[in-house]
Ligand SMILES: [Zn+2]
């Protein structure tokens with residue numbers, strides 16, 4: 001499989017995942033043109049995308065969904081509450097491209113996509129596991145808390161995109177209004193660097209993983225701080241980088257490194 005975050009952060013998210021037979025996007029939260037460009041940059045043709053899976057209706061995950069679906073005739077997958085909540089943002093989608101996920105499981109060619117509940121302030125937010133043969137990738141961003149259920153799902157993954165949204169001190173002393181700070185810090189907000197580190201410790205076991213930190217806040221975080229905070233938590237718990245797992249950073253404005261596994 002191939003896993004490549006095209007864009008990751010508070011300013012827009014889209015992740016490319018492929019198996020031998022299937023190619024999908026998780027979210028398309030930037031203008032369609034930006035996502036087209038990123039796909040071309042990593043050597044992919046947008047016409048070959050088999051589906052766009054939407055995690056939740058926030059515009060940093062849905063902005064380009066409608067444009068891409070209409071232009072390239074791409075099916076869009078989301079649960080019913082998310083469909084209802086994002087209908088304005090995505091605009092008119094052709095009937096045959098409206099795919100409502102009703103029992104969390106979708107099969108596309110040789111890939112299974114399984115959605116799971118996450119805690120976030122959206123209608124019915126989801127994370128996704130993508131499985132082909134015996135390989136598994138997971139997308140877990142926009143999490144107010146790292147629940148035991150999510151931990152179980154991530155424990156046997158090979159590749160994980162995990163949220164490292166903010167530094168708690170930067171958020172607390174930063175420019176955001178009080179209510180927004182409270183929302184981000186709540187259990188339906190976003191995962192801090194520190195909590196991300198603890199989550200990584202929680203999923204460390206004898207299965208080696210590639211963990212990509214993503215969905216960083218532009219205002220309340222920066223890549224070096226996110227990375228170092230997570231590394232510090234790992235060191236405190238005796239988790240060994242490159243022996244137990246390898247750690248990567250997803251880029252905000254351009255495709256990150258292609259991970260093959
Ligand atoms: Zn969100």
Ligand SMILES: [Zn+2]
Nearest residue numbers: 058060061142
């Ligand atoms: Zn988001």
